[in-house]
Amino acid sequence: MKALVWFRRDLRINDNKALHFAAEKAGELQAVYVVSREQWRMHNEAPAKIAFWKACLQSLELRLAELGISLHLLVADHYHDIPEAIASFAIQHKCSAVFFNREYEVNEIKRDELVTGKLKKAGINSLSFDDRVLLAPGSLLTGSGGFYTVFTPFKRSWLGLAARHDLKPLAAPAKRAAAISIGTSATEKWQCEASWRSDLWPAGEQAALDRLHKFARQVMGHYHLQRDLPNVNGTSLLSPYLAAGVLSPRQCLQEALAAGNVFPPAGTGQEVWLSELIWRDFYAHVLVGFPRVGRSQPFKLQTKALKWVDDQEQFEKWQAGETGFPVVDAAMRQLRQTGWMHNRLRMVTAMFLSKYLFIDWREGEKYFIQTLLDGDLAANNGGWQWSASTGTDAVPYFRIFNPFSQSLRFDPDGSFIRKFCPEISSLPTAALHDPKKLAAEVLARKLQYPPMMIDPRFARSRVMAAFKALGT
Numbered sequence: 001m002k003a004l005v006w007f008r009r010d011l012r013i014n015d016n017k018a019l020h021f022a023a024e025k026a027g028e029l030q031a032v033y034v035v036s037r038e039q040w041r042m043h044n045e046a047p048a049k050i051a052f053w054k055a056c057l058q059s060l061e062l063r064l065a066e067l068g069i070s071l072h073l074l075v076a077d078h079y080h081d082i083p084e085a086i087a088s089f090a091i092q093h094k095c096s097a098v099f100f101n102r103e104y105e106v107n108e109i110k111r112d113e114l115v116t117g118k119l120k121k122a123g124i125n126s127l128s129f130d131d132r133v134l135l136a137p138g139s140l141l142t143g144s145g146g147f148y149t150v151f152t153p154f155k156r157s158w159l160g161l162a163a164r165h166d167l168k169p170l171a172a173p174a175k176r177a178a179a180i181s182i183g184t185s186a187t188e189k190w191q192c193e194a195s196w197r198s199d200l201w202p203a204g205e206q207a208a209l210d211r212l213h214k215f216a217r218q219v220m221g222h223y224h225l226q227r228d229l230p231n232v233n234g235t236s237l238l239s240p241y242l243a244a245g246v247l248s249p250r251q252c253l254q255e256a257l258a259a260g261n262v263f264p265p266a267g268t269g270q271e272v273w274l275s276e277l278i279w280r281d282f283y284a285h286v287l288v289g290f291p292r293v294g295r296s297q298p299f300k301l302q303t304k305a306l307k308w309v310d311d312q313e314q315f316e317k318w319q320a321g322e323t324g325f326p327v328v329d330a331a332m333r334q335l336r337q338t339g340w341m342h343n344r345l346r347m348v349t350a351m352f353l354s355k356y357l358f359i360d361w362r363e364g365e366k367y368f369i370q371t372l373l374d375g376d377l378a379a380n381n382g383g384w385q386w387s388a389s390t391g392t393d394a395v396p397y398f399r400i401f402n403p404f405s406q407s408l409r410f411d412p413d414g415s416f417i418r419k420f421c422p423e424i425s426s427l428p429t430a431a432l433h434d435p436k437k438l439a440a441e442v443l444a445r446k447l448q449y450p451p452m453m454i455d456p457r458f459a460r461s462r463v464m465a466a467f468k469a470l471g472t
């Protein structure tokens, strides 16, 4: 049998279910990747992330060639062009089955249904796999048969099921034929002018695995102590690789388990890191269970009545990191300069936009997707709706992070702020965490740093009144 493997956000040869099972079943393999520029533009995918995908695909192409599998690049600008593109390719190359890993976003699910239907008509089988998450959406349901909407019981149930599941990574396929020498690489046909910070996130599977192993050896044990400190490399920085599927969550889980595949005890760095991988699963399950969240709807429907402020000028100051709140500005500049932002600061900046400025969280969600290298609908939407108190298991609306207390707690010596806000780097540390001292020092030293764009007391009372009026 000859089979086709359709790569999407699973750009790796190790522990890739579609590739692994296709190799097990088929004597001969072909591989394709589809470039959908228009669709990605409509989805607001960050240009830097697309450039990163391209470089990771290039590296995948080389690894596949070593195994004797050639990768072909197809161009279908919109998802509705894909069924025809995949079916024609499969027919032309006499493939009797197409293997791919599932994606859970609304348009991607629809695309895959159309592809499957088209292939069926042509007498070609489709085989799809839950590879992007550790436990498949729908495999964990509450006592009443619904999807979980609260993380803690989800995690409890997740740990119970995971302990009974084999979540060990699968091997890369064995070499099938003589290595293919690549004259003109298929990926080269993909025109892409954008760039990303390749110094921070080198492309390809080996770079991702190296980072995972180093993190597991040197950092994971202290994760619970350092993960909230933005100026310490206390987290894995693996999110761009996980989002593009250059790394699998099973490979990550494997590193968190103790010898003999034993789950780590509560409160250790390993266990707290595993919890983050479970959050990742949780938000994918929420997206499948409540598809409205992927269609720009709040999970808490009553919050649709909130009258958000429409102020482009304020929104642009937030984007640019010119709010006058040092930790918010440093974080927004980190995002612009690197394509990534520390998790603690994603919460701080998302709350600042949605609660202090009371600007619609969907505007922030969109900006993050347009900018992040790890932009992922489920996790991003989950994070935004958590911060804006409109989502599943969201922070209560009256819990509003004060940016100054947050920086005092998590950047006590101000080194993160100083790194991204050089214009105030000479100020005494106390001034970075105190609005009155900050204003006095900026004035006295005639520094070019904006005054606070909003009065925190006014902001708090505005958002509290708006939520109270909803009766939540």
Ligand SMILES: Cc1cc2nc3c(=O)[nH]c(=O)nc-3n(C[C@H](O)[C@H](O)[C@H](O)COP(=O)(O)OP(=O)(O)OC[C@H]3O[C@@H](n4cnc5c(N)ncnc54)[C@H](O)[C@@H]3O)c2cc1C
Residues within 6 Å of the ligand: 227, 235, 236, 237, 238, 239, 240, 242, 243, 276, 277, 279, 280, 281, 283, 341, 342, 343, 344, 346, 347, 350, 368, 372, 374, 375, 376, 377, 379, 380, 381, 382, 383, 384, 387
């Ligand atoms: C407003 C907001 C927006 C976010 N947008 C995204 C996004 O677009 N893409 C994304 O991958 N994460 C997003 N997150 C979650 C989190 O901030 C990032 O996953 C994390 O900062 C990535 O850094 P890391 O790889 O060092 O994570 P680590 O702390 O090392 O965690 C390991 C992995 O677990 C996953 N993870 C960690 N925290 C979360 C979480 N809260 N929710 C879901 N998965 C998580 C990520 O895949 C991450 O790489 C968002 C969070 C917030 C509050």
